[in-house]
Amino acid sequence: MLDYTVPLLPLPRIVDELRAAGCVFAEDEARILRSAARSPAELVAMVEQRVGGLPLEHIVGWAEFCGLRIAVAPGVFVPRLRTEFLVQQATALTRPGALVVDLCCGSGAVGAALAAAVGDIELHAVDVDPAAVRCAEQNLAAVGGNTYVGDLDEPLPATLRGRVEVLVANAPYVPTGAVALMPPEARLHEARVALDGGDDGLRIVRRVAAVAPRWLAPGGHVLVESSAAQAPEVVAAFTGSGLSARMAHSPELDGTVVIGTATAAQY
Template identity: 60%
Template sequence: MTSAHRQFDRSAVVTRLRAAGCVFAEDEADLLIDAADSPGRLADLVDRRAAGLPLEHLLGWAEFCGLRVGVDPGVFVPRARTALLVSAAAATTRPGGAVLDLCCGSGAAALVLAGRLAPRWLAAADVDPAAVACARRNLAHLGVPVYQGDLFDAVPPAWRGRLDLVVANAPYVPTEAVPLLPPEARLHEAPVALDGGRDGLAVLCRVARGAVEWLAPGGHLAVEVSRRQVDAYRSVLTGLGLVPSVVHDEDLDATAVLARRPG
């Protein structure tokens, strides 16, 4: 037991979190106690968590693929299911390629891919200024540039047609379903990171059209979708001349779509 756990009443914290509906109240209590340096600080953290603030925003980090990724308030929290997207993307690309993380949020995917692929060029981009600032801090020690702008518009034009891998964890929730998301997401994450338009594919279709121009021959696009969107998105990719494949993980309840540019 750590000194922090001896100082604070863990059982009271667990009870409060469980009453607020936190499914993993014991684990969350331990994390909040470790993050607090005084009883007053702990009380504040517990109050804010009970009010619905995301645990990751309170801690300032999220665990993703075995790494601790900094997450600022308002920034999209990397989901465990996105580990499938990153793994599937890495499997398509040889080490030393040119890699772009679009809609990067905190930069979590780029952070993992840097270790797995050792790219000769790696960059990230997002339209949200808060996400860009967060990703820049997470990736600064690797010297990875993070660009702010709308999808490929943010990327230096010299890389058009030269990318071996584009990973895009773009928003894919249909607009009418956004109000049905858990409060942690819809109230505390940027809407631009969640809302995928009428059918959820508006941003992903733009990503696919851009990938046709920005991928090198033989390069791959990798995105995350819901299972019910697979057929529609596969048709979009095929219509653009890309060659799609689908990976699904039942345990993670995750679906990734890969698309290769022929050549």
């Protein structure tokens, strides 16, 4: 409950401080901080944290994604706007009641948004970062999602093999050498394992391509996000695993998704 004995910082003052610190969306962030603060002292502390470079989402404890509030804890990867295109593409391929797996799930944002868009699905989500999975548990509880901590597909129940209709993976795809060039909010405050995709950025994506066929049902789909420049290599990785593959791109969201489909020849 707000303490009204001391007035909250005026909104224009917060905007000025955030703008001076380089926050591009200072007005929006100021309103979010002011509405999230439970006391004037907490608001001051929040503004100081944001000016100091802490991601807004880690300060308030949530990120907006596909119209949902997704809980995120300090150190956990913050879902990006471009990843909404991954959700859009997956939604088009997912029927109500489908068995869906979300690898490299992070906070569970993709799975939560897919469940919200499609309705009733059987959802299984995995991430190697325990802190991220704790957020995923919170975000997927309302849709009955099953969460697992572990390396890629290793924790998944064997009973899912050959039955998964849609497999999504927002795997890390930043090349190791480019992580240092990322905005400080990401490289300093998000887990390295959620960002670093190896020498060319596709080490984990190639692993997804290699394991996907064992889980997919006949005609099932695997969808991964990548950069536009990396997409041809991802397509090659999918076809090398026996999947048919295509690329989709959204100029509006600056999002690129490669979609692989299990062919009849695999079964």
